[in-house]
Amino acid sequence: MLGSGGTDDTRRTDWNAWHDDYADPASALSARLAVVRSEIRLDLDRRAATGWAEPLTVLSACAGDGRDILGVLAERDGRLPGPVEVTLLETDRRNLERAERFCRETGLTGVRLGEEDAGWSGSYLGAAPADLVLMCGVFGNIADADVRRLIEFLPALCRAGATLVWTRSRRAPDLTPAIRDWLAGTGFTELSFTAPPDVLGSVGTHRFDGEPQPLPLDQRLFSFLR
Ligand SMILES: C[S@@+](CC[C@H](N)C(=O)[O-])C[C@H]1O[C@@H](n2cnc3c(N)ncnc32)[C@H](O)[C@@H]1O
Known part of the structure; x- marks a missing residue:
């Protein structure tokens, strides 16, 4: 069936069902x-070794149901030296609803659920610059x-000294060597690469050891391929 934009919607990924693999602890996604x-x-x-007075800011682009950052914060159960503010940018409302339910059930606060296009620079207004930036499940899509x-x-998107965590499959042709080079050329120092x-x-x-830059509000950064 063709959608109004002329794309074949039947080929679009169901990003809510995509999370089902997390239910299997032995899946590659769970690993x-x-x-x-x-x-x-x-x-x-x-x-935490030095503590923080200002809220620590976390930004997750294409966050899904946010189980990476939310799961860790829930297990810390308030045992952190200062407040944490999380922004999840995600276009599939069902995933955000799951995140919202998780926050309600675990009592997590300080989480902003942004039903916004992370491929548009203006969507980051209010969330950037952040101390921890998650780009998980983005570079491969x-x-x-x-x-x-x-x-x-x-x-x-990054404050000085921010941490970036990203993921990418190494399926051929493996883009990760180029990604690591591009990050190095953009002021990022690699702390770890787990493969x-x-x-x-x-x-x-x-x-991020480079110079933080102002946020442009009107740039198209990416669109998902599927
Ligand atoms: C591969 S999943 C990754 C989810 C999560 N980060 C994880 O690792 O579990 C990609 C997510 O990006 C969302 N997404 C796709 N295009 C997007 C866009 N332009 N802006 C925000 N989210 C988007 C999808 O709905 C999906 O939940």
Whole structure:
């Protein structure tokens, strides 16, 4: 069936059902989540060592139901040295509803659910610059040129010293060497790159050591391919 935009909607991914693989603890997606959560825990632990007075800001683009950051915050159950403000940008309302339910059930506060297009620069107004930026499940769903454009845009999303956690499959042709080069050229220092030999997924964690940039409000950064 063709939608009004001329795209074949039957080929569009159901991004709510996409989360079903998380129900299987042995799935590649669950393994990836475990790495992402452990990188988030490390970042919070690093920051907790010195404490924070201002709210620590977290931004997740294409956040899904936000289970990476929300899961970690829920397990900390208020045992953090300061407030945390989270913004989830996500276009599938069902995923945001799941995030909202999770927050209600766990008592998590300080979470803004933005039903907004993360591929449009203006959607980040109020959420950027952030201390922790999550780009999980993004780089593998957009054109390579958009990955590069998005990386070049990251200095507008990051505070000085911000941490970026990103994921990308290494399915051939593997774009992760280029992604790591582009990040290095944009002021990011690699803290870790987890790429187990038995799976295609990989998770990178970088610190932003460059100069934060103003947020442009009118740029198209990317559109999902499927
Ligand atoms: C691969 S999933 C990743 C979800 C989550 N980050 C994770 O790792 O579990 C991609 C998500 O991006 C959302 N999405 C797609 N295009 C988007 C856009 N332009 N702006 C915001 N979210 C978008 C989808 O609805 C989907 O939930």
